[in-house]
Amino acid sequence: MIRRAWNWVFGKHPPRPPDPDRVTEAAWVPLWQSQMLTEELNAAGIPAAVNEEFSLHLTTYTREPMARIFVTEDRLADAEALIEALTGQRPKHRKL
Numbered sequence: 001m002i003r004r005a006w007n008w009v010f011g012k013h014p015p016r017p018p019d020p021d022r023v024t025e026a027a028w029v030p031l032w033q034s035q036m037l038t039e040e041l042n043a044a045g046i047p048a049a050v051n052e053e054f055s056l057h058l059t060t061y062t063r064e065p066m067a068r069i070f071v072t073e074d075r076l077a078d079a080e081a082l083i084e085a086l087t088g089q090r091p092k093h094r095k096l
Helices: 002-009 031-043 073-087
Strands: 023-030 048-053 066-072
Touching (some): 031 073
Antiparallel strands (some): 023 066, 048 066
16 A cells, blocks of 8 residues: 555656547647647547637747647547648657
């Protein structure tokens, strides 16, 4: 019991499996690409939703309106692979 507690405290616990009820970010893309990618993901059977992130202020990370694409944890790897195949580059994630 004590060994498991120490392993949990210091990060030696096994990773939890992907949860089909939890949502996670699959990509952070320019706004003009977001609808196209979301439609392609849904057509491939990967339920996806998009959230527009628009600010009037220019940021360090981007100079244009961006959007985040969300999928469930169990479909994250498939979504990232499809986005990479469509855009030709690995999906970016928003830095907080």
